[in-house]
Amino acid sequence: MSDALSIVVVETDRDRALLIVDSLRDAGAFDVHVISEPTGLARKILARQPDVVLIDLESPSRDTLEELALASGPLDRPVAMFVDRDNEGLTDAAIEAGVSAYVVDGLQRQRVKPILDAAIARFRMFQRMRTELAETKRALEERKVIDRAKGMLMKARGVDEDEAYALLRKTAMDQGRRVAEVAQALVTAAGLLS
Amino acid sequence: MRAATLSVGFIPLVDAAPLIVAQDMGYAAEEGISLDLRRAASWSSLRDMLNFGRVDAAQMLSPMPIAGALGLGGAGPTMSVVSVLSMNGQVVGVSNALAARLRDAGHDFAFDDARLAGEALIRVSPEPLRIGVPFPFSMHAELLYYWLSALGLPAPQGVEIRTVPPPLMADAMEAGEIDAFCVGEPWGSQAIETGVGTLLLPGRAIWEFSPEKVLAVRNDWAEAEEAMLGRLIRAVWRAGRWLAEPGSHILAAEMLSRSPYLDLPAEIIERALTGRMVITPQGDERRVPRFIEFHGGAATFPWRSQAQWIGRQLAARTGLDRDAAARAAARVFRSDLHRAALAPTRADLPGASSKIEGAMGQQTAVASGAGHLILGPDRFFDGKVFDPGHD
Numbered sequence: 001m002s003d004a005l006s007i008v009v010v011e012t013d014r015d016r017a018l019l020i021v022d023s024l025r026d027a028g029a030f031d032v033h034v035i036s037e038p039t040g041l042a043r044k045i046l047a048r049q050p051d052v053v054l055i056d057l058e059s060p061s062r063d064t065l066e067e068l069a070l071a072s073g074p075l076d077r078p079v080a081m082f083v084d085r086d087n088e089g090l091t092d093a094a095i096e097a098g099v100s101a102y103v104v105d106g107l108q109r110q111r112v113k114p115i116l117d118a119a120i121a122r123f124r125m126f127q128r129m130r131t132e133l134a135e136t137k138r139a140l141e142e143r144k145v146i147d148r149a150k151g152m153l154m155k156a157r158g159v160d161e162d163e164a165y166a167l168l169r170k171t172a173m174d175q176g177r178r179v180a181e182v183a184q185a186l187v188t189a190a191g192l193l194s
Numbered sequence: 195m196r197a198a199t200l201s202v203g204f205i206p207l208v209d210a211a212p213l214i215v216a217q218d219m220g221y222a223a224e225e226g227i228s229l230d231l232r233r234a235a236s237w238s239s240l241r242d243m244l245n246f247g248r249v250d251a252a253q254m255l256s257p258m259p260i261a262g263a264l265g266l267g268g269a270g271p272t273m274s275v276v277s278v279l280s281m282n283g284q285v286v287g288v289s290n291a292l293a294a295r296l297r298d299a300g301h302d303f304a305f306d307d308a309r310l311a312g313e314a315l316i317r318v319s320p321e322p323l324r325i326g327v328p329f330p331f332s333m334h335a336e337l338l339y340y341w342l343s344a345l346g347l348p349a350p351q352g353v354e355i356r357t358v359p360p361p362l363m364a365d366a367m368e369a370g371e372i373d374a375f376c377v378g379e380p381w382g383s384q385a386i387e388t389g390v391g392t393l394l395l396p397g398r399a400i401w402e403f404s405p406e407k408v409l410a411v412r413n414d415w416a417e418a419e420e421a422m423l424g425r426l427i428r429a430v431w432r433a434g435r436w437l438a439e440p441g442s443h444i445l446a447a448e449m450l451s452r453s454p455y456l457d458l459p460a461e462i463i464e465r466a467l468t469g470r471m472v473i474t475p476q477g478d479e480r481r482v483p484r485f486i487e488f489h490g491g492a493a494t495f496p497w498r499s500q501a502q503w504i505g506r507q508l509a510a511r512t513g514l515d516r517d518a519a520a521r522a523a524a525r526v527f528r529s530d531l532h533r534a535a536l537a538p539t540r541a542d543l544p545g546a547s548s549k550i551e552g553a554m555g556q557q558t559a560v561a562s563g564a565g566h567l568i569l570g571p572d573r574f575f576d577g578k579v580f581d582p583g584h585d
Binding site: 038039040042057058059060061062063064065066067069070081091092095100 | 237266356
């Protein structure tokens with residue numbers, strides 16, 4: 001039997017799962033297995049008897065792991081959410097990054113640390129990507145609304161595009177609001193009046 | 195002056211309504227606070243958010259803070275339950291296969307008799323009966339254990355109660371992992387919409403007045419932020435009072451249906467609020483008065499006796515000392531903080547902090563601050579009572 005720690009990663013997104021596995025392999029010689037299908041999760045984890053389970057804090061399946069953590073049959077290996085008692089704030093950092101780890105009872109802290117460090121770094125990256133994606137989406141939507149508002153002004157007041165935008169910008173400045181907000185208000189009002 | 199912001203964690207459920215209404219209907223603003231409502235994906239994440247100070251307060255399943263105080267399910271700082279957010283509101287549902295067997299055996303799906311429904315279920319169900327609940331420490335699990343063991347089904351041999359996150363409940367049912375479920379709304383109605391099952395009972399048919407969700411804070415926060423806590427309790431209490439008015443149901447359903455909250459059609463959410471439950475995919479309707487209660491009968495009052503009942507049930511199942519567990523549980527439900535916070539309002543609160551649970555078959559007038567508070571009914575389906583004694 002090899003003494004490499006066995007890790008189960010619960011992750012439904014295939015690309016994300018691959019990235020997590022890669023960074024864990026870089027961090028050490030671990031036996032990593034991915035579970036991507038949440039149905040029957042408890043059964044699948046019990047069958048593998050891992051030392052560590054990593055799961056996204058945003059995954060509803062976490063509550064199933066809580067139950068596993070309570071299982072106390074003679075053959076069950078007690079696992080618990082990893083909570084560090086030292087002041088390094090590893091658990092806090094993990095929660096901030098959006099990952100949680102369940103660790104088998106009695107596993108030494110220094111053996112868990114490299115796994116958590118790698119997972120935390122990876123999940124921080126996911127969080128940045130998620131924020132960037134949301135920002136891009138919002139910017140695109142705002143641009144669409146501003147374009148519609150400009151079109152309405154051009155038609156209603158017979159002005160060209162630059163003038164329509166200048167009008168939106170001036171109104172926004174006068175009211176201390178953002179151009180996108182003024183445009184949204186115009187589009188909403190026009191929708192109600194038509 | 196800018197309103198002080200409190201961050202409050204919630205799970206997208208119908209019974210998060212008092213928190214959402216407190217913010218969106220301006221009850222928080224009336225108290226000079228603003229609630230930053232943070233949606234969580236699981237109960238364990240919500241508990242961690244509260245434990246690690248990422249939120250000031252959180253909606254919780256009533257047994258969660260008690261389990262914490264008993265050292266079950268991981269260590270963490272001590273929690274205080276400062277208000278009950280909702281009473282009742284659970285549903286028990288069965289798979290299509292089990293519903294068909296119940297019908298063949300002559301069960302009428304009257305949706306109001308826990309004894310008849312339970313006896314029929316035990317007769318026709320596979321062994322062991324596998325039931326999904328949202329969390330190991332939940333009123334859902336407690337109601338099931340109480341109901342089925344009172345009817346003679348031995349736990350854990352005859353019944354397997356498993357944690358299945360409600361969004362995955364329909365899949366688990368289809369995959370044959372569970373035969374039945376006990377969940378909070380809107381998940382019961384969602385299961386009907388997706389056609390995976392039939393509703394068998396509302397939670398209140400098992401216990402007429404069970405504390406379902408609570409508002410919890412860390413003890414140290416409650417002590418350090420007494421004034422803030424008072425504002426929060428009052429805002430949420432007023433939201434519950436508004437929610438209990440029949441005229442509020444349509445607007446409340448619309449409010450909850452929006453995407454930062456439940457992100458579901460208002461029509462599905464309205465069922466729980468109005469007590470008009472659709473129990474089959476074919477659209478059969480059952481009327482359940484007080485299906486969920488946010489205000490009436492001193493619903494928000496955290497009775498120490500409720501905590502003791504939960505503590506004893508948890509202890510019995512996990513092999514802990516029952517008297518010690520009841521004492522530890524009673525300290526978690528802070529009737530003192532609730533009463534102190536509501537003193538400046540017109541809220542009429544009970545004079546006692548503990549009562550015999552299950553003793554009121556009818557609405558009953560009891561001693562209160564203003565002298566005429568109506569409580570009950572609060573019976574258990576088997577007619578037993580729970581006397582907390584002097585724990």
